[in-house]
Amino acid sequence: MLTSYWPVSDSVRFPTFKNYLLVLAANAVVAVALNADSLPGLSALSDSLVRESAIDFVNTTTSPGLEGATLTVDDGNRQSEQWRSSLGFAAEFTIKNHIYNGYWGLAVVGGSLNDKLELTGESGQPLKLDITRDVMSLRGSFGLSYPMTQHFKLRPYLSLSVSDLQTESLVDGLLTTAPSGNAETTAVFNTSAQMLSTTGSVDALYSRWYGNNRLELSAHYHLIYTDAFSEDNPVLETEAWNDVLQLKSRYSGPTSLTSMGRPWRWQVYANHINFLSQDNLSLGYTGLFEFGVGMEWQMNIKPLDWFGWQMLGLKAGVITSSNVEGYFMGLTAR
């Protein structure tokens, strides 16, 4: 437990300047770790939950298959704002003399979370916790694609990602004593962690044409192993297994619009993402529904003469779930 690293009670008993710093640090670590032993009455927020919330934030931002989003969570005691965005590309490539194809992808992903919680301290006093997390991640994927029929294929692949997580935690309401003897109620602590994630994924993809219109249905399962390292927060020296399920559908059709001789297609889509292993306390949600519309331009180029880049699209959608509202608006490429 964190108390073995930060002797809170001794520091309070001997309020020297050094010990005052320790108190601040200890309180800040409490803010990061929300150690139940340090703050009786906060047993719902254990070290493990704090670890999970950090890892879940990274997973809900950087997992393969996720697109950009801006989310707002409001469930009374918790208000949070989260966004994620990615710049990347994934494509299949032919392996001659074999039925299966290769699959690769590269992406840079970024995201941020501002999580505000209202809690109750050991003596019944209200505590406000304000956590800001920022993550930047680089992800590479490689795998195979097995066409079972013209309409259905299975695609297992492996992704490796490296993430840098920066966290600023502010706790308001913990009473501490400053060297001057004044009571302090606010503490701020900055920590960082690096996370190495290995994700095994299986995609099941179905598509069928109805005249000039196309229906696409897919299911994506991701099993994620995360190894986290932190020099300044022992709570985040950890590892975890998580899994995510995505169900996606899209219906598209032709338009009469062209740009540079290339046609545009309209699309509507509906997706569901379920972070299967995620605790609702961690980020305030475990699943999301997304509905939207968009336009895709069939640019059909072959960068470096290596791989096909068929579509450049504009998409806008709304995201919803219990206590969650959000939206997505941006560019897509495939």
Place this chain on the structure above:
Amino acid sequence: MKLRILMFICSSILLYACVQSPGFKGDGYAFIRSNYPIVKANGEEVEPLYKLDIESGKNTLVIVYNTYRHDYYCRFGWTAEADTVYEVTDQENSYPLTLHRWVRTNSLWASRLDPMEPLECIKKPRRGNTADDSST
């Protein structure tokens, strides 16, 4: 030192990556490349090929799109222009394969133009499967 190595690697990739148009066999010839094997050219069966020099004018090729349950024998018929590159690939269109005219745009990318569907695709079961033949 690391920066130099990185610059060297990036420069090498860029040089290697330059898009180059393939050469032609001679006057009056076009070139086709396919991500899937060409098994019949102008009525004659050929060893599975992924590149082929073709004479300009009317051409008919049969190219196989393989899946684990079926093979799709797609027959393309079109009038090839001399000194032109064609490319057949899977673009998940209504037919399994699509024929494009391939044009070098610049050293960084090529364009796939004038998509053309096959005249027909005959679906045949792979060995061990019992599905009936049919066209798509």
